[in-house]
Amino acid sequence: MLLATGTARAAVPVFAHGVASGDPLPTGVIIWTRVTVSPDATPGSGAGAPATVGWEVARDAAFAEPVASGSVTATSDSDHTVKVDVTGLAPGGVYHYRFTALGESSPVGRTCTAPAVADSPERLRFGVVSCSNWEAGYFGAYRHLAARDDLDAIVHLGDYIYEYGRGEYGGRSGAVRPHEPAVEIVTLADYRIRHAQYKTDPDLALLHSRLPFICTWDDHESADNSWSGGSSTHDPAVSGDWRDRRAASARAYLEWMPVRANGSGEQAKIYRRLRFGTLAELSMLDLRSYRDREAEAVTGWRDIDDPARTITGKAQMEWLTAGVASAPVQWKLIGNSVMIAPLVFPPLEPATTEAFTRVMGLPQAGIPANADQWDGYTADRRTLFRTLHDQRIGDVVFLTGDIHSSWAADLPIDAANYPGGPTVGAEFVVPSVTSSSIGELIGAPPRTAAVPIEAAVTGANHHLRYVELESHGYGVLDVTTERAQMDWFYLADVENPDSAVRHGASFAVPSGGRVTPRSAPVH
Known part of the structure; x- marks a missing residue:
């Protein structure tokens, strides 16, 4: 897969659309992001190759206490959006999450169960x-x-x-x-x-x-x-x-x-x-x-x-x-x-x-x-x-x-x-x-x-x-x-x-x- 580098990549951050979470359950929550895999892979374009996206959930914002992790593939079929239903969490807890792709990390999100x-x-x-x-x-x-x-x-x-x-x-x-x-x-x-x-x-x-x-x-x-x-x-x-x-x-x-x-x-x-x-x-x-x-x-x-x-x-x-x-x-x-x-x-x-x-x-x-x-x-x-x-x-x-x-x-x-x-x-x-x-x-x-x-x-x-x-x-x-x-x-x-x-x-x-x-x- 060919990736943009240098100025072009800097002008188009991988995680330009931030992170989000939703629908908290006692032991789970949805986490979300969108990955810009290349400058031409703009939303709605249908362009861009698949990309592997890692995700992590931790008790702390520094991720010294990880509790869940995994990876998914972002494709143009879903507009390179990623939605993970994280399970196995503790009820009533505050958690932090982030994504990684193409050598970059997303902003750190905070959520709760x-x-x-x-x-x-x-x-x-x-x-x-x-x-x-x-x-x-x-x-x-x-x-x-x-x-x-x-x-x-x-x-x-x-x-x-x-x-x-x-x-x-x-x-x-x-x-x-x-x-x-x-x-x-x-x-x-x-x-x-x-x-x-x-x-x-x-x-x-x-x-x-x-x-x-x-x-x-x-x-x-x-x-x-x-x-x-x-x-x-x-x-x-x-x-x-x-x-x-x-x-x-x-x-x-x-x-x-x-x-x-x-x-x-x-x-x-x-x-x-x-x-x-x-x-x-x-x-x-x-x-x-x-x-x-x-x-x-x-x-x-x-x-x-x-x-x-x-x-x-x-x-x-x-x-x-x-x-x-x-x-x-x-x-x-x-x-x-x-x-x-x-x-x-x-x-x-x-x-x-x-x-x-x-x-x-x-x-x-x-x-x-x-x-x-x-x-x-x-x-x-x-x-x-x-x-x-x-x-x-x-x-x-x-x-x-x-x-x-x-x-x-x-x-x-x-x-x-x-x-x-x-x-x-x-x-x-x-x-x-x-x-x-x-x-x-x-x-x-x-x-x-x-x-x-x-x-x-x-x-x-x-x-x-x-x-x-x-x-x-x-x-x-x-x-x-x-x-x-x-x-x-x-x-x-x-x-x-x-x-x-x-x-x-x-x-x-x-x-x-x-x-x-x-x-x-x-x-």
Whole structure:
């Protein structure tokens, strides 16, 4: 095999896309990297010879206490990405890992395993993020999470990448930094190039190197408002067959992300559970691969309650309900890419309606729900809520992204009767890392027009305990036997790569109780 040397090799580091880990189990974790075997072997190129890649896992960053090692072959068939499911580790441990190839060593990554299934940890703490559009700003949220030393993992709830062509997203002031490739991504090569670009972001690379990620996809990993048979923006006459595009996006995602999937390509199942002792279990959902088409036309709203329509698919719903019913843990956490709390909108003036329309997919005329969320698939929500209620399953918390804003909600069986009647859990929705918020799209100065809108939304939906429509940032979920608390943190300016961050709000759900405000974040 011929290798580039000297200046050419120095200009193209072997490990230009960093390292990552994910899906921690009590005795194992995924570790990941990508190897640039030659200057022409760029992501998506299909070029480059196979290369042997060594990997090591140790107790310490100096690798004086190695615990596992091996080698794999990186080939162009997987875009020279490497994903190793390391086993035989000790529960609740902190580990360091690295890769070697072509005479170079990767950055050293840090990761950890989950507690043993019989252990009872005092607490768990997760960073929670979603909706990170490269062109819309800098990933300061990732940088601030990486600076913390108290997190067990990062939960990414989808829209890790965006599919838009250069300048097509329509952010606050145009593209802060341009997408690669320049076109809307459609082919396998396109998706590989876009994933590779995101992996070069220094803040994202730092966070990946510090903590394991637990991820699911939403729509923008393939195409906007995607469903099992297409997307609201996919035109077969322009972009080809949807199944080909969907298969390409799924393949690239599984190559470039440290996720543990069952199967491969379009058929891969990424809904899965991760156990954290007796304290919590996290069920990560896939709400794009099996859903029916969103009800779009005004005449289609009558179909929202059709029991034949699904957002989860039959098999995933059975898996979810059986899992939460039998989980031998206290807290049942559900990684949920789109909002499940019932949501109706009060009358809004036209500019505000347009902002909701652009972010949340509402028709211009206005409707009582966002049909891309669980509100558009009420039979599935009713099935899930009834299971939780009838089987008396307590301490359920949904963790949600998607809508570029922050929400805390109780989940009532009958929203119209709230606060009367039973509730079946809580939902915490985190803001976008960068993607344009509803408040920004209104175009008014910060904390002016958005404030009365937030009050109107909570006034019409009493189970919504907190709504903030403007800020970008992240959440930190802290779980103890007494309560689960979400702390929201907001960036000062996503167009500033050095943006500061502030605490925005805190809400908790006590064990067996309902969502309540807290005055300060957990320390």
